[in-house]
Amino acid sequence: MEQLIYVAVFVSLGYFFGRRAEKKHFKSLIEREEKMNKLPAMGSRMPPQDGKYDQVLVSGSVCIANDYFKTFVAGLRNLFGGKISTYESLLDRARREALLRMKEEAYKLGADLVFNVKYETSNISGQSSKKPPIIEAHAYGTALRKL
Amino acid sequence: MLISNLEFMTGKKVTKHLGLVQGSSVRAKHAGRDIMSGIKNMFGGELTAYTELLQESREEATERMIEQAQAIGANAVLNVRFSTSSITAGAAEIYVYGTAVILDDPS
Numbered sequence: 001m002e003q004l005i006y007v008a009v010f011v012s013l014g015y016f017f018g019r020r021a022e023k024k025h026f027k028s029l030i031e032r033e034e035k036m037n038k039l040p041a042m043g044s045r046m047p048p049q050d051g052k053y054d055q056v057l058v059s060g061s062v063c064i065a066n067d068y069f070k071t072f073v074a075g076l077r078n079l080f081g082g083k084i085s086t087y088e089s090l091l092d093r094a095r096r097e098a099l100l101r102m103k104e105e106a107y108k109l110g111a112d113l114v115f116n117v118k119y120e121t122s123n124i125s126g127q128s129s130k131k132p133p134i135i136e137a138h139a140y141g142t143a144l145r146k147l
Numbered sequence: 148m149l150i151s152n153l154e155f156m157t158g159k160k161v162t163k164h165l166g167l168v169q170g171s172s173v174r175a176k177h178a179g180r181d182i183m184s185g186i187k188n189m190f191g192g193e194l195t196a197y198t199e200l201l202q203e204s205r206e207e208a209t210e211r212m213i214e215q216a217q218a219i220g221a222n223a224v225l226n227v228r229f230s231t232s233s234i235t236a237g238a239a240e241i242y243v244y245g246t247a248v249i250l251d252d253p254s
């Protein structure tokens with residue numbers, strides 16, 4: 001009985017704080033993405049063929065932890081299968097944040113373009129299924145500045 | 148030393164390919180950080196300590212790759228890739244690899 005109460009408290013705390021944090025994060029993501037729109041990042045492997053460019057490797061990464069509510073919902077979902085939307089938003093946030101950090105670094109260096117952007121996502125909390133996941137998203141690319 | 152994840156550079160010629168160079172680094176998180184992350188796991192949010200740890204780890208791996216490239220006389224590393232794997236709970240391996248080349252104009 002006591003354990004049930006603990007779980008209920010943690011789930012509601014996780015729901016409350018987790019949702020608040022997520023909303024705040026999405027808001028700041030949208031704002032910063034708009035600001036960074038003038039610096040295009042591309043997945044293309046071909047650098048532009050005209051003119052000379054100065055280039056440097058830029059990267060951005062972020063580690064995001066899951067909250068208790070998300071872990072709980074995902075645990076339930078595992079029984080029935082199907083879309084785990086709580087994890088989808090988590091990964092979406094992590095990737096967008098990583099890309100933004102990369103762009104911000106490139107912007108500081110005065111770059112005009114970022115080429116050959118690659119994403120990499122990993123779970124750094126280990127293989128044990130007991131521990132809630134910590135996700136790391138890493139984005140890297142080559143920032144080009146026209147000479 | 149020029150590091151890039153492009154396969155070639157416009158206006159620069161590769162005069163010699165020297166093969167693959169690599170660097171890796173394994174880092175564990177210390178207990179204090181682990182406890183903090185346990186708390187963060189309730190509420191969600193960014194784990195700044197881990198982000199920094201992995202960043203440092205990546206820098207060190209890149210450093211090692213550059214050392215190796217310098218040892219074989221390269222002046223640039225092209226087509227650089229990163230990879231991360233978690234070996235056990237609490238430790239992550241960062242691996243960086245790329246092709247060491249000699250460029251005619253490495254500026």
